[in-house]
Amino acid sequence: MSTWLLITGGSRGIGAATALCCARAGWDVALNCVRDLAAAEAVAAQVRALGVRALVLPADVADDAQVAAMFQQLDAAGGALAGLVNNAGIVAPAARLAAMDSARWQRLFDVNVIGTLRCCQHAAARMSQARGGAGGAIVNLSSRAAVYGSAGIYVDYAATKGAVDTLTLGLARELIAEGIRVNGVRPGIIDTDIHADSHMDPHAAAAGIPIQRLGRAEEVAEAIVWLLSPAASYTVGAILDVAGGR
Numbered sequence: 478m479s480t481w482l483l484i485t486g487g488s489r490g491i492g493a494a495t496a497l498c499c500a501r502a503g504w505d506v507a508l509n510c511v512r513d514l515a516a517a518e519a520v521a522a523q524v525r526a527l528g529v530r531a532l533v534l535p536a537d538v539a540d541d542a543q544v545a546a547m548f549q550q551l552d553a554a555g556g557a558l559a560g561l562v563n564n565a566g567i568v569a570p571a572a573r574l575a576a577m578d579s580a581r582w583q584r585l586f587d588v589n590v591i592g593t594l595r596c597c598q599h600a601a602a603r604m605s606q607a608r609g610g611a612g613g614a615i616v617n618l619s620s621r622a623a624v625y626g627s628a629g630i631y632v633d634y635a636a637t638k639g640a641v642d643t644l645t646l647g648l649a650r651e652l653i654a655e656g657i658r659v660n661g662v663r664p665g666i667i668d669t670d671i672h673a674d675s676h677m678d679p680h681a682a683a684a685g686i687p688i689q690r691l692g693r694a695e696e697v698a699e700a701i702v703w704l705l706s707p708a709a710s711y712t713v714g715a716i717l718d719v720a721g722g723r
């Protein structure tokens with residue numbers, strides 16, 4: 478019987494790197510995406526080439542019905558869900574407070590915060606030892622922006638990640654009694670596509686990072702795979718900075 482790991486936003490960037498890293502560790506990987514199905518299928522092919530199973534499950538994590546259908550599709554594939562990485566996340570164009578609007582705030586919170594809560598809820602219903610499950614592990618993607626606040630760029634995005642940190646701490650304490658370990662990872666500036674959406678050049682910030690370079694998606698993936706693994710069996714409610722000292 479297979480043991481699934483579901484990665485939201487698994488079509489590229491940190492999610493795709495995590496899929497490959499976890500496949501090498503023996504996980505069967507279900508990859509969610511919202512738009513770029515072809516990219517997710519390409520990652521799935523790479524996962525299968527590593528000798529494990531892969532599934533592609535498109536759904537907008539901000540949409541209740543789509544997320545419910547995604548988890549039902551995973552149930553139908555057979556095997557238990559043992560891991561969830563809440564990685565799907567968005568930024569918005571760099572802006573000061575005065576230029577922001579409600580539609581932007583709503584979308585950021587719907588995807589980054591409510592999407593994470595929603596996926597945690599569905600996953601916990603399946604993993605909970607109190608409800609017949611076998612336990613599991615959840616890793617939520619935050620950001621160092623949660624600590625710095627991202628003044629003048631995207632304080633709203635930073636606030637969503639502050640909320641992710643808080644829900645990670647709370648759910649860690651709530652769900653550990655049901656055999657579910659919840660932890661977080663807080664990346665610094667990682668070289669992925671996401672920066673194009675904020676119209677920022679991440680390379681311009683590299684000199685200000687103590688390690689003097691951007692992070693690679695694979696470097697974040699290594700932290701995630703460890704938090705999911707039995708090697709992290711006593712790690713509950715940790716939020717691991719993967720940020721080159723920033």
Ligand code: NAP
Nearest residue numbers: 486488490491510511512513537538565566620667669671
């Ligand atoms: P990315 O390269 O932009 O990839 C984003 C992924 O999320 C894609 O797979 C995308 O799917 C998916 N996605 C976006 N909106 C979605 C939605 N509504 N429902 C389902 N999937 C959705 O991002 P990344 O840089 O790898 O970032 C991954 C996570 O790390 C995010 O939570 C981000 O906030 C966090 N993070 C990133 C950095 C960084 O510097 N890169 C730093 C700190 C934190 P499609 O391909 O289908 O669009």
